[in-house]
Amino acid sequence: xxxxxxxxxxxxxxxxxxxxxxxxxxxxxxxxxxxxxxxxxxxxxxxxxxxxxxxxxxxxxxxxxxxxxxxxxxxxxxxxxxxxxxxxxxxxxxxxxxxxxxxxxxxxxxxxxxxxxxxxxxxxxxxxxxxxxxxxxxxxxxxxxxxxxxxx
Amino acid sequence: xxxxxxxxxxxxxxxxxxxxxxxxxxxxxxxxxxxxxxxxxxxxxxxxxxxxxxxxxxxxxxxxxxxxxxxxxxxxxxxxxxxxxxxxxxxxxxxxxxxxxxxxxxxxxxxxxxxxxxxxxxxxxxxxxxxxxxxxxxxxxxxxxxxxxxxxxxxxxxxxxxxxxxxxxxxxxxxxxxxxxxxxxxxxxxxxxxxxxxxxxxxxx
Numbered sequence: 001x002x003x004x005x006x007x008x009x010x011x012x013x014x015x016x017x018x019x020x021x022x023x024x025x026x027x028x029x030x031x032x033x034x035x036x037x038x039x040x041x042x043x044x045x046x047x048x049x050x051x052x053x054x055x056x057x058x059x060x061x062x063x064x065x066x067x068x069x070x071x072x073x074x075x076x077x078x079x080x081x082x083x084x085x086x087x088x089x090x091x092x093x094x095x096x097x098x099x100x101x102x103x104x105x106x107x108x109x110x111x112x113x114x115x116x117x118x119x120x121x122x123x124x125x126x127x128x129x130x131x132x133x134x135x136x137x138x139x140x141x142x143x144x145x146x147x148x149x150x151x152x
Numbered sequence: 153x154x155x156x157x158x159x160x161x162x163x164x165x166x167x168x169x170x171x172x173x174x175x176x177x178x179x180x181x182x183x184x185x186x187x188x189x190x191x192x193x194x195x196x197x198x199x200x201x202x203x204x205x206x207x208x209x210x211x212x213x214x215x216x217x218x219x220x221x222x223x224x225x226x227x228x229x230x231x232x233x234x235x236x237x238x239x240x241x242x243x244x245x246x247x248x249x250x251x252x253x254x255x256x257x258x259x260x261x262x263x264x265x266x267x268x269x270x271x272x273x274x275x276x277x278x279x280x281x282x283x284x285x286x287x288x289x290x291x292x293x294x295x296x297x298x299x300x301x302x303x304x305x306x307x308x309x310x311x312x313x314x315x316x317x318x319x320x321x322x323x324x325x326x327x328x329x330x331x332x333x334x335x336x337x338x339x340x341x342x343x344x345x346x347x348x349x350x351x352x353x354x355x356x357x
Contacts, residue, residue, distance in 0.1 A: 041251040059253040125245035128233035
């Protein structure tokens, strides 16, 4: 049995240690807000936080998550930065189909937690691993700038 | 005498299991290998360190990793606007390990971001090899002021240690499907570094 701390709750799971965290979140724990996009760490849809760092859950073995603080899209709104980002995302109508947006929000929050006033270059370099088939990139960028202003 | 020495070196028990347990095989005495043999060993070392599996992360102060995609020969900057930053591990923007998740498991899926047992990162700026000549790399590699304070034995020990921690250097020869590998093997690279060291680390003019 492995104990995971997810969104401030301890959860015990009976899975092999090399199971990707994404599978544990979605299949075992029914936390389906984190999405499977590619399963190969190429799209960013599965982004969660591990001790504050944005990681791709599809390539993170659950053994690496043991003893760490995991935050998913279900819990990010409990954090001050996460709440501001979600509110801004709603206000600016960023979402289109929505599939990539859990990952986008998790990456954006990680960025704003370490960089309160990201430049366009910072956004390019931090968000470039989160792809959006609906091409909401312009709204994502605007929302990050807007959220940064709210957090300032 | 020379042939005998080389035969001795090649007979050293440098299997991957021995490397994992070894604290470093004793080096032949300095000067016991000729400069000519040392330069031949250097040619083989140069072929390894300039290969994309090594040079692509031994980049300069622009901090941009290079890519040579599985199945292709063309080398280009890492996609997705990735910059490793002055930290060389991407903490300023997106950590390398966000997608290159540390693991000692083999790289088995084509096109997935490769991983090793250490956090994925660029080599230090002092170890810039990408687009450098063999002569330039040689003078850097043998200079303790520019190679992390290592003498010839220290460089060989570095290879052994890296293997013990499932690090980057053995990965070059098991990088994942479709990715080309440097000539030889990790074991022959260790032997070449040993021979080069015993020859006094000669560099091409």
